Amino acid sequence: MFKHSGKTQGCHSERPNVIPNGVxxxxxxxxPYFAPAVFRHLLWKEWRENLWKLTFGGAVSAAxxxxxxxxxxxxxxxxxxxxxFVQMLALPVIYALDIFSGEMSNRTIHLLFKFPVxxxxxxxxKYLISIGGMAIVFFISSLLMELVAQGRETDTGFLLKLNTxxxxxxxxxxxxxxxxxxxxxxxxxxxxxxxxxxxxxxAVFLWxxxxxxxxxxxxxxxNYITIHVPEKSFHIDLIRLILSTGFAAIINLVIACYxxxxxxxxx
Amino acid sequence: MKIGRIxxxxxxQLRWHFLSCLGLLMALPIExxxxxxxxxxxFYVTGLSLGIPIVVAPLLAGLIACGNVQxxxxxxxxxxxxxxxxxxxxxxxxKYLVGLFMAFVVIASPVLFAIISCKFxxxxxxxxxxxxxxxxxxxxSLLAYSLCFFCNTLVRKTARAWLIxxxxxxFLLLVPFVLxxxxxxxxxxxxxxxxxxxxxxxxxxxxxxxxxxxAVSRDWHLQTNLKGLLWTGASLIFLLMLxxxxxxxxxxxxxxxxIYNAYPRCMKRIDGKLLLETxxxxxxxxxxxxxxxxxxxxxxENNQIHFDTIDDPLLRYRxxxxxxxxxxxxxxxxxxxxxxxNDGNLYIVSMYVNSRRxxxxxxxxxxxxxxxxxxxxxxxxxxxxxxxDLSEFVENPQSWPDVVMRQIENKIIxxxxxxxxxxxxxxxxxxxxxxxxxxxxxxxxxxxxxxxxSVPIVPLESISLEDRIKLSLDLATVDGSYYLKDLSARVxxxxxxxxxxxxxxxxxxxxxVIGWDDKFIQCExxxxxxxxxxxxxxxxxxKYKSQYFIKDGILYTYANKSLVVFDIRSDRIRKLGHYIxxxxxxxxxxxxxGDILLCAETEKGFRIPSDASSREVNYLVRSxxxxxxxxxxxxKNPK
Numbered sequence: 001m002f003k004h005s006g007k008t009q010g011c012h013s014e015r016p017n018v019i020p021n022g023v024x025x026x027x028x029x030x031x032p033y034f035a036p037a038v039f040r041h042l043l044w045k046e047w048r049e050n051l052w053k054l055t056f057g058g059a060v061s062a063a064x065x066x067x068x069x070x071x072x073x074x075x076x077x078x079x080x081x082x083x084x085f086v087q088m089l090a091l092p093v094i095y096a097l098d099i100f101s102g103e104m105s106n107r108t109i110h111l112l113f114k115f116p117v118x119x120x121x122x123x124x125x126k127y128l129i130s131i132g133g134m135a136i137v138f139f140i141s142s143l144l145m146e147l148v149a150q151g152r153e154t155d156t157g158f159l160l161k162l163n164t165x166x167x168x169x170x171x172x173x174x175x176x177x178x179x180x181x182x183x184x185x186x187x188x189x190x191x192x193x194x195x196x197x198x199x200x201x202x203a204v205f206l207w208x209x210x211x212x213x214x215x216x217x218x219x220x221x222x223n224y225i226t227i228h229v230p231e232k233s234f235h236i237d238l239i240r241l242i243l244s245t246g247f248a249a250i251i252n253l254v255i256a257c258y259x260x261x262x263x264x265x266x267x
Numbered sequence: 268m269k270i271g272r273i274x275x276x277x278x279x280q281l282r283w284h285f286l287s288c289l290g291l292l293m294a295l296p297i298e299x300x301x302x303x304x305x306x307x308x309x310f311y312v313t314g315l316s317l318g319i320p321i322v323v324a325p326l327l328a329g330l331i332a333c334g335n336v337q338x339x340x341x342x343x344x345x346x347x348x349x350x351x352x353x354x355x356x357x358x359x360x361x362k363y364l365v366g367l368f369m370a371f372v373v374i375a376s377p378v379l380f381a382i383i384s385c386k387f388x389x390x391x392x393x394x395x396x397x398x399x400x401x402x403x404x405x406x407x408s409l410l411a412y413s414l415c416f417f418c419n420t421l422v423r424k425t426a427r428a429w430l431i432x433x434x435x436x437x438f439l440l441l442v443p444f445v446l447x448x449x450x451x452x453x454x455x456x457x458x459x460x461x462x463x464x465x466x467x468x469x470x471x472x473x474x475x476x477x478x479x480x481x482a483v484s485r486d487w488h489l490q491t492n493l494k495g496l497l498w499t500g501a502s503l504i505f506l507l508m509l510x511x512x513x514x515x516x517x518x519x520x521x522x523x524x525x526i527y528n529a530y531p532r533c534m535k536r537i538d539g540k541l542l543l544e545t546x547x548x549x550x551x552x553x554x555x556x557x558x559x560x561x562x563x564x565x566x567x568e569n570n571q572i573h574f575d576t577i578d579d580p581l582l583r584y585r586x587x588x589x590x591x592x593x594x595x596x597x598x599x600x601x602x603x604x605x606x607x608x609n610d611g612n613l614y615i616v617s618m619y620v621n622s623r624r625x626x627x628x629x630x631x632x633x634x635x636x637x638x639x640x641x642x643x644x645x646x647x648x649x650x651x652x653x654x655x656d657l658s659e660f661v662e663n664p665q666s667w668p669d670v671v672m673r674q675i676e677n678k679i680i681x682x683x684x685x686x687x688x689x690x691x692x693x694x695x696x697x698x699x700x701x702x703x704x705x706x707x708x709x710x711x712x713x714x715x716x717x718x719x720x721s722v723p724i725v726p727l728e729s730i731s732l733e734d735r736i737k738l739s740l741d742l743a744t745v746d747g748s749y750y751l752k753d754l755s756a757r758v759x760x761x762x763x764x765x766x767x768x769x770x771x772x773x774x775x776x777x778x779x780v781i782g783w784d785d786k787f788i789q790c791e792x793x794x795x796x797x798x799x800x801x802x803x804x805x806x807x808x809x810k811y812k813s814q815y816f817i818k819d820g821i822l823y824t825y826a827n828k829s830l831v832v833f834d835i836r837s838d839r840i841r842k843l844g845h846y847i848x849x850x851x852x853x854x855x856x857x858x859x860x861g862d863i864l865l866c867a868e869t870e871k872g873f874r875i876p877s878d879a880s881s882r883e884v885n886y887l888v889r890s891x892x893x894x895x896x897x898x899x900x901x902x903k904n905p906k
Contacts, residue, residue: 060501073516098493191426
């Protein structure tokens with residue numbers, strides 16, 4: 001019934017064709033090889049719904065990168081850290097604020113749940129599009145930083161690496177948000193969940209740092225950014241960062257997915 | 268309906284908000300207290316963990332405000348409570364006050380906990396800064412609470428109202444930094460600054476509260492969407508940053524050139540050409556070599572910087588062109604002046620202080636001797652031509668002598684600890700004492716009291732009255748610096764009137780000469796321009812006082828990373844431009860067209876070759892010899 005027929009049908013046919021057909025077919029014709037048709041539609045829906053966040057994040061990041069790297073109020077590495085830090089906090093918040101609660105408050109979650117697709121796939125369609133969007137924004141901004149800076153103060157590639165490490169932290173933060181945010185029914189509740197996570201990170205950071213609890217450090221990715229990125233030595237162990245915090249991310253992802261699957265019909 | 272019942276209803280309605288916010292704020296202090304207890308110090312908090320609650324407090328105050336209003340502005344409930352026998356305004360006022368009280372209790376809890384716990388374990392030391400930070404936090408929280416309260420009465424969506432409220436709060440708090448307050452920088456005065464912040468927090472809070480009463484009574488409702496809000500917010504922040512940076516980084520760069528593996532030392536005009544002296548660094552080999560000097564001619568064409576190689580090896584490789592090497596390692600050059608004579612030869616005059624460690628402990632250093640020496644630059648051996656011993660003016664060998672040197676045509680004024688020697692510079696570089704004054708020169712701004720004051724004229728016979736006036740005013744501005752470009756560096760004459768500038772760490776003062784007699788110059792303060800908070804933030808303003816000069820009615824002053832340019836031609840000091848680079852500014856030179864050439868040191872990072880031996884690494888670290896570069900920037904005339 002939902003087998004891919006090679007053409008985009010149904011509700012998509014009546015929408016304004018924002019992306020040229022050639023580009024769309026090139027991209028989405030590859031998806032059936034690894035994703036079923038409904039999941040592909042879900043991805044498309046989430047992509048369309050969250051495209052403005054990508055545009056917003058990309059445009060604002062680019063504007064601030066150009067502004068700060070042009071006037072050079074601070075050294076390039078500090079500019080990069082400032083922009084990346086704001087991105088690390090702001091992008092997950094923007095994505096998490098209404099990605100689940102928006103469906104709840106608009107009551108479209110009922111419609112989604114009626115699709116003949118497991119709920120975990122609905123969750124992952126949202127999750128994947130969100131982290132994909134964030135990754136694109138981080139990639140654009142880091143590339144722009146490198147282009148503008150052109151290795152004038154730091155080694156070529158350092159800013160890209162630094163921004164990417166904050167990007168990894170942002171992805172983990174978003175996963176934390178999902179775990180707390182997934183059953184919320186309004187933006188307000190989501191906001192409270194987000195603040196709880198941010199303060200919780202602070203608590204874990206303080207505790208792990210003061211008491212030297214090494215295993216707890218793995219739950220706080222920014223300890224690697226704040227402690228292990230000296231001002232002049234530009235060595236960032238990205239692999240270590242991903243491996244270290246990846247475990248916490250997987251746990252959070254499982255919790256978030258489980259909570260989403262277990263949403264009851266009390267809306 | 269009785270007010271007591273409304274208060275009770277509000278308290279019950281807000282109890283979960285209250286408890287959750289309290290829990291969030293108290294989490295870190297309690298955590299720290301438990302850590303202290305575990306370590307055997309007792310159950311107390313001193314301030315380590317209070318920083319985050321103080322910063323987060325305004326956010327939570329806003330959240331309480333939104334939760335407070337939203338609970339009763341839901342469509343059904345709104346109609347319900349409006350049917351109750353209570354006035355809308357009374358109801359909203361009580362709601363506002365109860366919520367505010369609860370927010371303040373939440374915010375004050377961490378600090379109260381810290382005070383009580385310290386008293387309990389009889390631990391005396393609690394950081395005083397915490398109280399001030401707490402006060403600020405309470406004021407900002409009041410503003411955030413009121414604005415969020417107001418926004419929620421209009422928007423009626425918790426998250427959006429909170430976002431808007433916080434954005435407006437941040438905007439209002441940044442206003443004093445962003446406004447073009449150059450006319451009289453009140454923001455740099457702490458007292459005015461506090462008053463401004465009090466006004467900024469209290470007035471909008473009151474206004475927001477009054478308008479929210481009107482909005483609820485008239486049932487105003489504003490439709491919003493998240494996308495629009497975020498775009499507006501981001502645009503606003505971008506605009507703020509543009510304004511913010513405009514104040515401190517607005518001089519345009521025309522060109523930048525770099526020389527790798529070198530450090531800048533200074534720029535000097537010699538024979539009409541501009542020379543840049545750099546300190547080169549040899550590549551690290553098996554045996555580290557000493558640093559060597561290399562000089563370049565700077566050539567500016569079509570706003571492009573070019574480095575021209577100097578053919579004359581004496582000029583090219585001799586760092587001593589600008590600071591002759593002392594005869595032994597205990598001598599320190601304290602400045603130099605360059606003379607060109609009719610025979611075409613260049614001569615340099617430098618002042619030296621000789622220091623030595625006292626035996627047997629060698630822990631104390633004495634500075635007994637001061638010399639004035641001249642050198643012939645065209646001599647390949649670079650031998651000394653003439654020397655004058657000024658050691659008789661050294662009063663206290665234990666402290667470094669105050670030495671000043673100025674050039675007036677072919678005369679050199681050398682001042683050591685208030686004693687002055689006028690030295691004539693002969694045709695072959697010989698130095699000859701023309702006049703000597705023992706302990707009669709007053710250097711420094713110690714007598715600047717009141718709006719009008721008088722500066723004593725330097726009682727020298729061998730220089731003209733005009734030069735004496737200039738020298739006296741120039742010496743009056745000396746405050747820790749002894750190296751100036753020339754005598755007119757701080758004193759200028761405009762429309763037949765002398766004026767001069769003094770830069771302190773707090774600001775710039777413009778003085779006007781209103782008259783003089785044989786002994787004193789009458790001066791008057793014409794204008795004072797304080798450094799703004801932003802200017803204090805971006806660099807160490809105390810360094811401005813030793814690095815400034817006037818050229819064509821424009822004041823140039825620079826510190827580590829920034830150059831600031833002011834127009835001082837009229838009685839009112841006006842800022843023209845500000846240039847910031849994350850580099851160590853070494854020297855600046857103003858070109859004839861008003862463009863500025865800035866010589867700075869920068870580096871790409873501390874790199875030690877992987878094959879360097881421990882001896883080589885030690886050498887590098889001790890000598891500070893790591894890969895660096897000279898950066899020469901051509902800046903556009905800020906006028």
